[in-house]
Amino acid sequence: MPLVSVVIPCFNHGKYLPEAVESIWSQGYPATEIIVVDDGSIDTTREVTESLPGVRYIYQENQGLSAARNTGIKHSHGEFLVFLDADDWLLPGALEMNVLLLQQDHELAFVSGGHDKVFEEEGITKEDVTPVAADHYLHLLQGNYIGMHATVMYRRWVFEEMAYDTSLRRCEDYDLYLRIARKHPVLHHTGKVAAYRLHTTNMSGNIPGMLSTTLQVLDRQRTSIQTPREKEAYARGHEIWKEYYCDELYKNLLNKKAPASLQAAQTLLKYRPILLLKFIVKSIVS
Structure with a gap:
């Protein structure tokens, strides 16, 4: 063997x-x-x-x-x-x-x-x-x-x-x-x-760090993209990763599994500002 x-x-x-x-x-x-x-x-x-x-x-x-x-x-x-x-x-x-x-x-x-x-x-x-x-x-x-x-x-x-x-x-x-x-x-x-x-x-x-590095890794493939299907998959990948990690960050903030830090706020503001707004509203209401 x-x-x-x-x-x-x-x-x-x-x-x-x-x-x-x-x-x-x-x-x-x-x-x-x-x-x-x-x-x-x-x-x-x-x-x-x-x-x-x-x-x-x-x-x-x-x-x-x-x-x-x-x-x-x-x-x-x-x-x-x-x-x-x-x-x-x-x-x-x-x-x-x-x-x-x-x-x-x-x-x-x-x-x-x-x-x-x-x-x-x-x-x-x-x-x-x-x-x-x-x-x-x-x-x-x-x-x-x-x-x-x-x-x-x-x-x-x-x-x-x-x-x-x-x-x-x-x-x-x-x-x-x-x-x-x-x-x-x-x-x-x-x-x-x-x-x-x-x-x-x-x-x-570390969700903000994971999202940042994941997008960095994905961007390294830009010069290797050749076909229309690969271009579409590459663009789709960017959106999927942003949606996934921002949703996870938002849930963790609501459940107090992650601190309401400046880094977390900057991540949501950059990629999913609507989630940052929802979090702020819920925090004020509660």
């Missing part, structure tokens, strides 16, 4: 590592290596990792997720690679499922699947499964249907051609999907591969 390298970047999430590592060992897929890249943690990441058998530990000064994943790639040996965040976990049969699909079509650069969103504070789990059978680049221009990078299994040669962009502090996975799908065939399936834990320390909780 081809070797699968599972790279776990970790920054101060040492307490979650045993669960993440156990989800890999319990796969039942025998040809697996696990590499934890400690991105300058000041918690117990080193001690926890060294207590886990069969896990390689690599330390680097804090440089961010992209750099940590690139470091993991350099120290890995697998024909296929998976990137699992320390606070997430793989679902049973995940590795075997994606390996089989890659083996069936040697032209594929990566294969991705569905996942569960686990809302830690609320104690609920929601299934996130989006069927995409074709035109993957067009779909990615209009949104990140993958949603969670642990559902993706890459071929090693992808990273001989490109790498995670270290200038991006977020959305680096979306940027990579777009660059790969622009040039190579990829596959998406509806089998669930991983569980995505949502809690207060997720970077995705």
Whole structure:
């Protein structure tokens, strides 16, 4: 069986590592290596990792997720690679499922699947499964249907051609999907591969920052757009992302899950001023 390298970047999430590592060992897929890249943690990441058998530990000064994943790639040996965040976990049969699909079509650069969103504070789990059978680049221009990078299994040669962009502090996975799908065939399936834990320390909780970086990543594709369908998808993607993140920000402000900050107000004013007006009116009334 081809070797699968599972790279776990970790920054101060040492307490979650045993669960993440156990989800890999319990796969039942025998040809697996696990590499934890400690991105300058000041918690117990080193001690926890060294207590886990069969896990390689690599330390680097804090440089961010992209750099940590690139470091993991350099120290890995697998024909296929998976990137699992320390606070997430793989679902049973995940590795075997994606390996089989890659083996069936040697032209594929990566294969991705569905996942569960686990809302830690609320104690609920929601299934996130989006069927995409074709035109993957067009779909990615209009949104990140993958949603969670642990559902993706890459071929090693992808990273001989490109790498995670270290200038991006977020959305680096979306940027990579777009660059790969622009040039190579990829596959998406509806089998669930991983569980995505949502809690207060997720970077995705910074909605203004997420929207700004997402649009920046999408704008990078402007020079690659060639056909009328791609132009339409690109324009549609801008509107979809603005609508999605502004609606989320508005709901969070109403439910007091996000502070009524200047950054939040500026984001709504720039992209969805009607929502800012509605929030102000509701705040006055209440």
